[in-house]
Amino acid sequence: MTQKTILNETHRALGAKMVDFGGWDMPIHYGSQLDEHHLVRRDAGMFDVSHMTVVDLTGAKVRDFLRHLVANSVDKLQKPGKALYTAMLNPQGGVIDDLIVYFMSEDWFRLVVNAATREKDVAWITAQATAFAVDVRERPEFGMVAVQGPNAREKVVGLLREEDRAPVSKLLRFSAREARTTDGVEVFVARTGYTGEDGFEVIVPEAQTVAFWNALLEAGVKPAGLGARDTLRLEAGMNLYGQDMDDTVSPFEAALAWTVVLDEGRDFIGRAALEAQQAAGVSRQMIGLVMDEKGVLRHGQKVLTANGEGEILSGTFSPSIGKAIAFARVPAGAPGEVRVDIRGKEVPVRVVKFPFVREGKVQDGI
Amino acid sequence: MSEIPGDLKFLKSHEWARVEGDGKVTVGISDHAQGLLGDLVYVELPNVGDSVEAGNACAVVESVKAASDVYAPVSGKVVEVNAALSDKPETINEDAYGDGWLFTMVIDDAEQLNELLDPDAYAELLEEEDH
Numbered sequence: 212m213t214q215k216t217i218l219n220e221t222h223r224a225l226g227a228k229m230v231d232f233g234g235w236d237m238p239i240h241y242g243s244q245l246d247e248h249h250l251v252r253r254d255a256g257m258f259d260v261s262h263m264t265v266v267d268l269t270g271a272k273v274r275d276f277l278r279h280l281v282a283n284s285v286d287k288l289q290k291p292g293k294a295l296y297t298a299m300l301n302p303q304g305g306v307i308d309d310l311i312v313y314f315m316s317e318d319w320f321r322l323v324v325n326a327a328t329r330e331k332d333v334a335w336i337t338a339q340a341t342a343f344a345v346d347v348r349e350r351p352e353f354g355m356v357a358v359q360g361p362n363a364r365e366k367v368v369g370l371l372r373e374e375d376r377a378p379v380s381k382l383l384r385f386s387a388r389e390a391r392t393t394d395g396v397e398v399f400v401a402r403t404g405y406t407g408e409d410g411f412e413v414i415v416p417e418a419q420t421v422a423f424w425n426a427l428l429e430a431g432v433k434p435a436g437l438g439a440r441d442t443l444r445l446e447a448g449m450n451l452y453g454q455d456m457d458d459t460v461s462p463f464e465a466a467l468a469w470t471v472v473l474d475e476g477r478d479f480i481g482r483a484a485l486e487a488q489q490a491a492g493v494s495r496q497m498i499g500l501v502m503d504e505k506g507v508l509r510h511g512q513k514v515l516t517a518n519g520e521g522e523i524l525s526g527t528f529s530p531s532i533g534k535a536i537a538f539a540r541v542p543a544g545a546p547g548e549v550r551v552d553i554r555g556k557e558v559p560v561r562v563v564k565f566p567f568v569r570e571g572k573v574q575d576g577i
Numbered sequence: 578m579s580e581i582p583g584d585l586k587f588l589k590s591h592e593w594a595r596v597e598g599d600g601k602v603t604v605g606i607s608d609h610a611q612g613l614l615g616d617l618v619y620v621e622l623p624n625v626g627d628s629v630e631a632g633n634a635c636a637v638v639e640s641v642k643a644a645s646d647v648y649a650p651v652s653g654k655v656v657e658v659n660a661a662l663s664d665k666p667e668t669i670n671e672d673a674y675g676d677g678w679l680f681t682m683v684i685d686d687a688e689q690l691n692e693l694l695d696p697d698a699y700a701e702l703l704e705e706e707d708h
Contacts, residue, residue, distance in 0.1 A: 245616040528618040
């Protein structure tokens with residue numbers, strides 16, 4: 212049974228082309244994926260991300276629980292509203308999901324996890340939470356709108372009541388707070404996103420989500436579909452769960468070492484496996500690729516390196532660069548001259564650092 | 578959706594063929610197909626002089642979203658390709674039945690054209706796909 216967000220009819224009325232995305236009927240574009248991509252890089256665009264799962268964790272020992280549950284350290288979260296990107300691992304060190312943890316108060320943390328992994332995530336979290344007497348509650352009664360782009364924040368701030376405008380404008384990156392709109396609707400505004408642009412992700416009560424979306428539309432924010440969201444996040448060097456990593460891949464093999472904290476005395480799930488990997492050396496790595504020749508890099512294409520074969524994970528045409536870009540998982544070590552097998556033809560590609568594009572600018576060396 | 582020109586013949590896989598006279602046939606993809614693919618960013622055309630066989634993949638069109646093979650509607654030899662698409666693949670989005678043509682071929686056997694769908698039959702096929 213296909214699930215629909217509260218904005219489903221709104222998307223259709225706006226002329227969206229709908230597709231199935233992990234069991235959800237979602238807009239892939241509203242006319243042109245490329246135009247929507249550029250709009251977010253240059254101005255502002257909004258995405259319906261109501262399919263994402265909000266999970267609230269409450270209890271006296273929530274922080275202890277999260278120290279155990281995720282690979283990044285929630286001890287970095289000291290001020291209420293601060294957010295943290297992290298992976299949640301299985302005992303083998305494989306990534307169950309990537310998620311954002313928001314510190315609300317010492318007895319309340321909020322998680323936002325992927326839609327496609329909802330069931331297994333909630334089951335896993337609930338099973339682990341028992342020992343900490345932490346209450347795990349899904350919050351399906353919320354919609355979520357990501358407003359992204361250089362002008363995105365001021366568009367959202369304009370919809371808030373007077374006294375919330377200054378504090379929301381001053382939110383630091385990876386921070387969130389509760390606020391009210393001019394209509395008195397309580398919203399949760401986070402300065403986070405999945406595009407490499409500044410902006411907010413706003414959690415809105417489901418009953419008011421359509422009105423919130425329409426208010427943004429009236430303020431001049433155009434809708435953007437999941438197609439643009441995918442090219443934007445890949446340009447921004449951000450992983451997609453299920454494509455760039457899954458429960459057979461460790462964070463070290465998915466360019467997520469920066470999210471792993473092996474701090475003294477913290478026994479998080481998967482830690483022993485990660486330490487063993489670190490001691491023995493990791494056999495695979497994730498690298499960024501740019502193709503100067505014409506064509507498009509795609510998921511599943513074979514990658515040839517000096518150390519053996521690998522494969523393209525996420526691959527696409529980058530609208531900002533005008534060339535194909537990709538993540539690839541390849542054997543560890545200096546990859547040397549890299550080629551990609553495209554329909555039987557070996558095409559040379561360059562190994563580059565990512566992000567490929569950030570805040571509207573193609574990065575040096577791309 | 579734009580109107581389907583009456584002088585075209587179609588494959589179920591959304592390629593069109595236009596008989597130009599002199600045994601020449603121009604080939605492209607339908608407006609419906611470009612709509613399904615979305616913004617096109619790359620086109621791989623056959624070489625002039627290539628022999629292609631009806632039903633076989635002979636070109637590739639790629640959008641941001643997906644790569645799609647283009648099948649030859651009839652058998653024959655490629656005599657001209659639309660080289661302008663190399664720099665402006667979006668022409669196919671803008672004018673699938675006109676400037677967005679892919680290549681022209683000399684056909685081996687004009688009888689093969691009779692096996693293709695006429696515009697009405699193609700329109701009917703699209704309607705069925707919609708349901």
